[in-house]
Amino acid sequence: MITGFHPTRRSVLLSGAALTVTGLVPARVLAADPIKMAGIYTVPVEQQWVSRIHIAAEAAQAAGRVDYSFSENVANTDYPRVMREYCEAGVKLIVGEIFGAEAEAREVCAEYPDVAFLLGSSFKQDAAIPNLAVFDNYIQDASYLTGIIAGAMTTSGNIGMVGGFPIPEVNRLMHAFMDGVRETRPDATFQVSFIGSWFDPPKAKETAFAMIDAGADVMYAERFGVSDAAKERGILAIGNVIDTQPDYPETVITSALWHFEPTLTAALDAIAAGSFGADDYGVWSFMAKGGCSMAALGTFDGKVPAEALALATQREAEIRAGTFNVTINDDEPKSL
Amino acid sequence: MMALVDILISASFWAAAIRIASPLIFATLGELICERAGVLNLGIEGIMVMGAFTGWFAVYQGMPLWGGVAVAFGSGMLFGLLHATLTVPFGLSQHVVGLGVTLLATATASFAYRLALPQVTSPPRIDPFQPFAVPVLSDIPFLGPALFTQTALTYAAFGMAVVVGLVLYRTPLGLAVRAVGENPAAAAAQGLSVTGLRMGAVMFGSGLMAVGGAFLTLSAFSSFFFDMVNGRGWICIALVVFGAWRPGKAVLGAVLFAAFDAGQVRLQQTEIGAILPYQVFLALPFVLSIIALIVMSRRAEVPAALMVPYNKGER
Numbered sequence: 059m060i061t062g063f064h065p066t067r068r069s070v071l072l073s074g075a076a077l078t079v080t081g082l083v084p085a086r087v088l089a090a091d092p093i094k095m096a097g098i099y100t101v102p103v104e105q106q107w108v109s110r111i112h113i114a115a116e117a118a119q120a121a122g123r124v125d126y127s128f129s130e131n132v133a134n135t136d137y138p139r140v141m142r143e144y145c146e147a148g149v150k151l152i153v154g155e156i157f158g159a160e161a162e163a164r165e166v167c168a169e170y171p172d173v174a175f176l177l178g179s180s181f182k183q184d185a186a187i188p189n190l191a192v193f194d195n196y197i198q199d200a201s202y203l204t205g206i207i208a209g210a211m212t213t214s215g216n217i218g219m220v221g222g223f224p225i226p227e228v229n230r231l232m233h234a235f236m237d238g239v240r241e242t243r244p245d246a247t248f249q250v251s252f253i254g255s256w257f258d259p260p261k262a263k264e265t266a267f268a269m270i271d272a273g274a275d276v277m278y279a280e281r282f283g284v285s286d287a288a289k290e291r292g293i294l295a296i297g298n299v300i301d302t303q304p305d306y307p308e309t310v311i312t313s314a315l316w317h318f319e320p321t322l323t324a325a326l327d328a329i330a331a332g333s334f335g336a337d338d339y340g341v342w343s344f345m346a347k348g349g350c351s352m353a354a355l356g357t358f359d360g361k362v363p364a365e366a367l368a369l370a371t372q373r374e375a376e377i378r379a380g381t382f383n384v385t386i387n388d389d390e391p392k393s394l
Numbered sequence: 395m396m397a398l399v400d401i402l403i404s405a406s407f408w409a410a411a412i413r414i415a416s417p418l419i420f421a422t423l424g425e426l427i428c429e430r431a432g433v434l435n436l437g438i439e440g441i442m443v444m445g446a447f448t449g450w451f452a453v454y455q456g457m458p459l460w461g462g463v464a465v466a467f468g469s470g471m472l473f474g475l476l477h478a479t480l481t482v483p484f485g486l487s488q489h490v491v492g493l494g495v496t497l498l499a500t501a502t503a504s505f506a507y508r509l510a511l512p513q514v515t516s517p518p519r520i521d522p523f524q525p526f527a528v529p530v531l532s533d534i535p536f537l538g539p540a541l542f543t544q545t546a547l548t549y550a551a552f553g554m555a556v557v558v559g560l561v562l563y564r565t566p567l568g569l570a571v572r573a574v575g576e577n578p579a580a581a582a583a584q585g586l587s588v589t590g591l592r593m594g595a596v597m598f599g600s601g602l603m604a605v606g607g608a609f610l611t612l613s614a615f616s617s618f619f620f621d622m623v624n625g626r627g628w629i630c631i632a633l634v635v636f637g638a639w640r641p642g643k644a645v646l647g648a649v650l651f652a653a654f655d656a657g658q659v660r661l662q663q664t665e666i667g668a669i670l671p672y673q674v675f676l677a678l679p680f681v682l683s684i685i686a687l688i689v690m691s692r693r694a695e696v697p698a699a700l701m702v703p704y705n706k707g708e709r
Contacts, residue, residue, distance in 0.1 A: 392667075
């Protein structure tokens with residue numbers, strides 16, 4: 059927001075930049091009145107989780123619904139400042155993740171009641187901050203289905219799982235996956251490790267090697283590096299959040315995919331309708347809402363036992379119909 | 395307890411320890427050379443990030459793997475030159491300059507990565523160094539799979555340790571480097587250029603640090619991530635102290651630390667793993683290293699002129 063009769067150097071520069079950008083935007087898009095949207099991420103946009111938000115935002119931009127800009131690699135301590143900068147610059151919707159800056163970020167939301175905030179958070183929405191809606195990747199439905207496939211593909215019945223940190227969004231997917239495995243392999247055992255970092259692929263790889271040495275023949279690849287270890291040792295892996303099969307065609311059977319599009323569309327619709335409020339958008343990641351899916355088997359077409367595939371298809375239909383519920387368990391999983 | 399023995403007698407555990415130790419060996423040797431010449435190089439963490447990026451990017455642009463290693467070495471030398479210029483002839487605080495170099499190199503690597511690859515959604519990959527089984531040697535039971543089925547860059551790390559040891563203790567150049575780190579005035583009286591030797595040592599050492607970083611993207615993994623060095627540089631500073639400024643002991647320290655690390659991921663899968671929180675295991679290598687450091691450093695001989703700038707003619 060630029061106010062006052064004495065333009066500062068920054069405001070002149072900003073308006074200059076804004077004019078240039080406006081000149082570049084085709085008239086057709088302007089007519090659709092895109093919402094000014096900003097993404098603020100604590101990791102690079104390559105990171106699996108954030109990449110799903112980024113892709114959905116770029117798609118919305120291509121569709122003319124938003125005017126999207128983003129900041130990546132923002133430190134948690136710097137997060138509130140970046141939020142304020144975008145708010146001051148006139149952004150109307152901020153999407154991001156405040157897992158590491160919950161309290162401070164919520165204070166900023168309260169300071170800018172005219173801006174809509176759609177933020178990934180471990181906590182729930184707060185009626186006192188009506189312009190903050192929360193979301194999370196509740197893709198346990200898809201994780202469950204990949205578990206069914208993994209259980210059918212393991213010969214040793216020993217499955218390795220490497221995670222970053224045991225936070226709710228990681229734990230619930232691991233538990234759903236394990237529940238899925240038990241459908242096809244009731245006697246399965248699991249090795250679970252957390253590497254204490256989101257971005258240390260060499261460490262994730264070493265941890266996976268250790269599990270493979272201990273007998274794992276299917277890896278649940280929550281982190282980059284795990285599928286590499288599986289590939290090097292010639293065993294199988296299940297991807298998470300993004301489809302990693304193109305990079306590991308002989309290794310990754312399938313992946314549990316997160317689709318952020320329904321979440322973003324719901325938020326944009328709510329803003330357009332003037333009904334954006336303190337809601338939990340987590341449900342928009344559920345399979346019934348189209349927020350997650352199991353990736354196509356691709357290179358593993360025909361290599362997965364038909365009974366398992368039939369069971370996965372049946373469960374998927376039941377989940378979509380609402381007759382089967384995957385348990386949401388946020389506790390830290392342990393090796394067993 | 396039996397689980398621990400099982401881990402220790404498995405070749406795959408020792409193979410993992412050697413693998414994890416390799417980047418640490420390169421960077422520790424690099425830091426050791428700097429410090430033996432009297433310069434503490436806290437730029438190590440950032441220089442490793444820079445090496446990880448430049449080495450990987452060169453290969454991604456089509457250079458051969460060894461070309462990537464050379465590019466990483468060169469980029470490390472450039473940041474070494476910056477560090478050395480500020481700390482040696484200008485005599486500025488080595489702590490401040492070192493941390494500054496780390497911040498600059500880390501930020502530059504991130505910035506260059508995003509400039510070069512603005513649109514990627516999944517980090518691009520290269521074909522990294524593959525494990526190479528040394529003929530005959532790799533057939534030795536236990537030792538073969540543990541030591542002789544590593545990647546070429548791992549063999550290079552151990553080869554470099556031998557070279558650094560030989561040069562430091564068996565050549566006039568090594569004597570000169572050690573002399574400027576112990577008593578620069580005496581070295582200068584012998585007609586040696588303290589400035590030249592120190593700057594050269596810092597540049598070469600920084601090159602090795604960058605190769606240590608490049609190991610992560612060219613051998614341990616196949617793509618570059620902003621935070622992937624993840625504190626390994628700081629570990630190497632401690633390893634130099636642990637090794638009492640001697641290359642052989644420093645390599646031993648790196649392997650020991652790596653063995654603790656390889657051991658903790660395996661211990662997590664035993665009965666104890668089900669009882670103790672995973673954080674205890676992650677902290678284990680650091681706790682054990684601190685204990686080892688206390689024991690080892692009691693007889694360490696610190697280079698006498700470490701962190702003491704030398705001004706010609708000053709008494």
